[in-house]
Amino acid sequence: MFGERLKLARKRAGLSLRELSARLQNRVTAQAIGKYEAGQMFPSSSVLVALGDALNVDLDFLTSTQVAELCGVEFRKDAQTRVKEAARVEAAVIDRVERYLAIEAILELQSEIHDLADHRPHIVGSYDEAEAIADQLRADWKLGIEPIPGVAKLLEEKGIKVLALDMPSNFSGLTCEVKRSNGLPSLPVIVVNTAITLERRRFTLCHELGHRLMSGTKNDLDYEKAMHRFASAFLMPASSLREEFGRERHALAYAEIKSAKHFYGVSAAALIVRLRDLNIIRDGYLTYLFQTMARTWRSNEPDALLEQGEKARDEEPERFEKLVYRALAEQLIALPKASMLLQKPAHDVEFAIRGAALADANHRQ
Numbered sequence: 001m002f003g004e005r006l007k008l009a010r011k012r013a014g015l016s017l018r019e020l021s022a023r024l025q026n027r028v029t030a031q032a033i034g035k036y037e038a039g040q041m042f043p044s045s046s047v048l049v050a051l052g053d054a055l056n057v058d059l060d061f062l063t064s065t066q067v068a069e070l071c072g073v074e075f076r077k078d079a080q081t082r083v084k085e086a087a088r089v090e091a092a093v094i095d096r097v098e099r100y101l102a103i104e105a106i107l108e109l110q111s112e113i114h115d116l117a118d119h120r121p122h123i124v125g126s127y128d129e130a131e132a133i134a135d136q137l138r139a140d141w142k143l144g145i146e147p148i149p150g151v152a153k154l155l156e157e158k159g160i161k162v163l164a165l166d167m168p169s170n171f172s173g174l175t176c177e178v179k180r181s182n183g184l185p186s187l188p189v190i191v192v193n194t195a196i197t198l199e200r201r202r203f204t205l206c207h208e209l210g211h212r213l214m215s216g217t218k219n220d221l222d223y224e225k226a227m228h229r230f231a232s233a234f235l236m237p238a239s240s241l242r243e244e245f246g247r248e249r250h251a252l253a254y255a256e257i258k259s260a261k262h263f264y265g266v267s268a269a270a271l272i273v274r275l276r277d278l279n280i281i282r283d284g285y286l287t288y289l290f291q292t293m294a295r296t297w298r299s300n301e302p303d304a305l306l307e308q309g310e311k312a313r314d315e316e317p318e319r320f321e322k323l324v325y326r327a328l329a330e331q332l333i334a335l336p337k338a339s340m341l342l343q344k345p346a347h348d349v350e351f352a353i354r355g356a357a358l359a360d361a362n363h364r365q
Contacts, residue, residue, distance in 0.1 A: 001181070003039040004069070005062050008094070009055040010037075011087035023054045057091070058340075066101045067094050071177040071186070085168040093191055096163050096320075097178050099341045103323045106332050112185035114159030115141070121215035127277070130226040133213055134233035145240040147264045151205045152192075152315045160188050160212075162205070162317040167193040173204040175211045188212055192315075198305040199267040201315050206231035232274045236264050245280050252281065254293060258303050265305060269297040328353055 010020055010033075017030035028047055035041040043051060052059045070090060104111045119137070124130050138144070141158065148154055152162050161178075173192040180186065190208045192201050210230035217223045244260055245252075252272070261268050272294060276286040290297075321342060328338040328349070339346040 001065055001068065002042065002062060003037040005064075005094075006033075006051065006055075007037040008087055008091050009057045009062065011083060012091045013055050014084040015055075020051075020054060024050055058095075060098065061091070061095050064098045065181045066098050068179045068181045070094065070189075071179050073174060073176040085170070089165070089167050089171060089174070089191075092165050092167070093163060093174075093176065093189065096165065097161065097187075097189060100161060100320050101180075103320065103327060103333075103341055106327050107323060109323075111187060114188060116158070116160065116188055116212055119213055121213060123216045123218055124214050124226055125217065125219045125221060127221070127226060127229040130210070130214060130229040131233040131238070134210075134230045135237070137213065138234065138237065145237040147240075148202075148235060149265075150315060151202045151235075151265075152317050155190060155205065155209065156317060156319045160190055160209075162319075163189060163191045164194045164315075164317050165191055166195065167191075169193075169195065172196055172200060173208050175208040197267075197301055198315060199261075199265070199270070199301055202235065202265050203231050203267065203270060205315070206234045209234070229277065232266075232270060232277065235266055236271070236274050238278050241274065241278060241280065245275060247280065249275070249281050250285070252289070261303070262305065267297070268302050269294065325352060 010017075013020075015023065017033050020033055021028060021030040027050060028043070032041065036043055048059065048062065052062060070093060073090060073093075101111055119140075122129070122133060124133070141154075152164070155162050171193055173190065175188065175190045178187040178189050190205060190212075192204050192208070196204065207227045207230070210227040214223075214226060214230065217226055241260075244263075245256070252275075257268055257271060261271050264271065266274075272281070272286060272289055275281045276283060296302075324333075324338050324341050327333045328335065333341075335346055335350060339349050342349060
């Protein structure tokens with residue numbers, strides 16, 4: 001496992017074996033590093049520290065054994081530049097999951113409990129089947145037909161680990177299965193890019209949820225479009241939209257679209273495509289919209305849910321941070337440990353625990 005982590009960290013840094021050796025001032029040869037990665041040798045403690053410094057990773061990342069591997073992570077491989085980016089994302093996911101599992105172990109929580117355990121992934125042959133799976137999940141989770149105020153919060157309530165990470169711009173999100181060591185059950189994880197808009201973040205979370213429930217398609221059905229259909233149906237139930245817009249429309253007012261996109265928490269483009277999918281509007285009118293009123297909506301969201309610079313509080317995963325503060329408050333961990341787990345300065349973590357009392361104490365000094 002150490003070898004795999006070392007190789008991943010090296011790829012994330014974009015270094016060849018020779019380049020890493022040079023960064024170590026040739027203290028270790030490229031051949032020796034290759035043997036570390038192949039599991040044929042293990043470095044001394046001093047070399048291990050030097051490797052961590054050279055690759056800018058914590059030793060915990062290189063030596064931890066909780067996460068064996070990430071399964072089912074699919075990245076596009078059509079450009080060489082993607083290799084480093086994919087390694088960066090994969091390393092960030094492993095690092096965050098390692099810390100997540102560490103705090104759950106301290107609090108003696110069962111990491112493997114989640115509400116997708118009884119949902120066997122389907123192979124779908126039509127977009128209507130993808131929609132039916134979304135409807136069934138809403139029914140199983142007793143969501144009714146009302147909009148979902150916080151998708152990230154909902155998924156965390158259902159036991160799914162949601163990570164919001166700073167990822168390269170060409171990644172909106174991903175889902176994967178975390179294979180753990182010592183025969184422990186695997187865990188579903190959904191990751192979303194913190195840099196994308198709130199509209200895209202909500203849709204991406206639901207799209208990746210679809211990947212947990214649908215393992216493939218048949219009849220030459222486009223797999224990613226099936227995920228889009230699932231996400232649209234999960235966020236905008238058909239019966240709710242028909243109540244909002246009627247069963248058939250020949251034209252739409254911008255004010256209606258603006259109101260509905262805020263009501264459902266989706267992009268304007270996703271909304272009108274959803275209306276077409278439900279035959280509330282026709283293909284011809286959708287084409288007309290994208291040629292006129294909606295011609296810039298795919299790249300520039302009209303009347304965004306959040307102003308630029310605002311934080312998407314309703315879509316920020318909170319569980320991991322809450323668990324760390326719980327352990328710190330209960331004195332199960334010390335401040336330095338909490339700071340390391342949260343990757344935050346110790347002063348900020350202490351303020352989150354003591355609040356105004358800390359500010360008053362600093363003022364009196």
